[in-house]
Every structure is written in structure tokens, then in C-alpha cells.
Amino acid sequence: GAGVSQSPSNKVTEKGKDVELRCDPISGHTALYWYRQSLGQGLEFLIYFQGNSAPDKSGLPSDRFSAERTGGSVSTLTIQRTQQEDSAVYLCASSLYVGSGANVLTFGAGSRLTVL
Amino acid sequence: AQSVTQLDSHVSVSEGTPVLLRCNYSSSYSPSLFWYVQHPNKGLQLLLKYTSAATLVKGINGFEAEFKKSETSFHLTKPSAHMSDAAEYFCVVSSNAGKSTFGDGTTLTVKP
Numbered sequence: 001g002a003g004v005s006q007s008p009s010n011k012v013t014e015k016g017k018d019v020e021l022r023c024d025p026i027s028g029h030t031a032l033y034w035y036r037q038s039l040g041q042g043l044e045f046l047i048y049f050q051g052n053s054a055p056d057k058s059g060l061p062s063d064r065f066s067a068e069r070t071g072g073s074v075s076t077l078t079i080q081r082t083q084q085e086d087s088a089v090y091l092c093a094s095s096l097y098v099g100s101g102a103n104v105l106t107f108g109a110g111s112r113l114t115v116l
Numbered sequence: 117a118q119s120v121t122q123l124d125s126h127v128s129v130s131e132g133t134p135v136l137l138r139c140n141y142s143s144s145y146s147p148s149l150f151w152y153v154q155h156p157n158k159g160l161q162l163l164l165k166y167t168s169a170a171t172l173v174k175g176i177n178g179f180e181a182e183f184k185k186s187e188t189s190f191h192l193t194k195p196s197a198h199m200s201d202a203a204e205y206f207c208v209v210s211s212n213a214g215k216s217t218f219g220d221g222t223t224l225t226v227k228p
Contacts, residue, residue: 033216042206042220056215091160103148103210107160 002026004108006092012114013082021077021111025094032075033095033105034067038088046090049075050098082115089113118143118209122219130227135179135194137222139207142188149190150208150216151181160206166190177201202226 005024013019025032034046045059049069060066064082069075079086089112093105123138141147151163164175171183177200181192190207207219 035218043218045215045217048215093160103216104150104162104165105152105160105216106162109159 004092004094004106006090006108006111008111009109010112010114012116014116015084016081018078018080019082019113021079021090021092021113023075023077023092023094023108025073025075025092026106027073029094029096029106030072031095031098031103032069033093034075034077035091035093036088037091037110043091046077048098079113082113084115087113087115118145118147118211118215118217120207120209120217120219122205122207122222124222125220126223126225128225128227129197131199132196135192135197135201135224137192137205137207137224139190139192139219140188141190141207141209143209143211145211148210149181149183150210151175151179151190151192152206152208152218154204154206154221156203163192163205197224197226199226199228 007022033048035043037043047057047067051072052069064080067077089110091110093107095103095105119142121140149166152160153163154160163179164173166173166183174180179194183190204221204223206221208216210216
């Protein structure tokens, strides 16, 4: 597509429920990234994919968080048993490929998650 | 390991006066450095990037930044602020390992 598309744009859920956030990157971009932005704070790195593999999962906050990417395209971030501290905007970005100088990230509009 | 420190969480200037947003970085590799801007309720947009070419980098909307290796700095400047510049600005360092590390952001307020 023309840009990075994320869905849903807004999600309100109850504590303990599972949620799935979807990211559709720019066509041809091999690298895909997930970040989290809490209210008034900077961006927290979660995970990135090169193709379908995730070389760096170090940013995932807990084992309740998981992500996958299939077909080198769409990615899903899953949060199990959501907690109130998971409330944030989840941002997805893509880039042509991983490598210094090429890491110009194009961001989606984000998925705002509210856990009640 | 890499890190970014944005030295000011808030900067307030008057319209027509210069803007300076400060950023210091730390990286084990020769880094690429970026500035992104986030307008209220909008997505992040690339302002400019440094990738080991010219140390003075020009970006969109009249912004520029200078890479100073000796000072490990990459400060963002603009000669004359416009009201439309009011936004959140993020300094970013990136290595070959693929991870881009964002600073905590600087909120720029422009007063009429």
C-alpha cells in the first residue's frame, strides 16, 4: 500500500482480555518495527522483523506480548491477559531493509489501546 | 549499545525567533542519526537524517542539524519559528543492528 496501515485505530478492552493489533507495511519494505508510546513519553522499542524473522525481541515487556509476521508482509502484535499498564499507543513502522543509513522509518498512525 | 538524550523536555520560543532542540547520543558504532516530528494527533514524520555524509544536514520545513562527533551531539535548529512548528520532536540513533532508539522527546511551543 501507499503507507503503513494499522488496525484497529482505537481499542478499548477489559483487563484480562487478549488483544490483537495489526500492521500492514509499505509494499516492498522488508523490515517492520513495533514501538509503544505511553502518554507523554517517548517511543519504547518492542520488536523488529527482517522478513519473517525477529532477530531482536529484547523490547517485549513480558511473555504476555508476542508478535509474528507472515509472508514478509502483515504483522500482528498480540497482548494476552491485558493489564492497565498496557494502555498506550502502539506504533508500527516499516523500512526498506535493516541497515545503517537505510533505517528511515515510515510510521503508521498507531493503535490506541485502553485497558479498563 | 546505543542511547539518546534529549536535553530539554520542553522548549518555548516566540514566533520568528530561532529554535534549538538539543540531542546527545551514544553509540558503539558509527551511527545514523535522525530527527522525527510528531504533530498532535498525527503520525511521526521524518525531518532529516545523517548517514556519514555531510555533517550539516538540511531537512524539511527549514530545519537543519549538525553532527558533531567530538561532542556526540546532533542538535536541531531553525532560524525562524512558525506557529506550525509546534509539535513533539524526537532524536533517534540507529545502528546496523536494526534497532532505532528514540529519545524521550522535546515539546516545542511557539508563542505568537
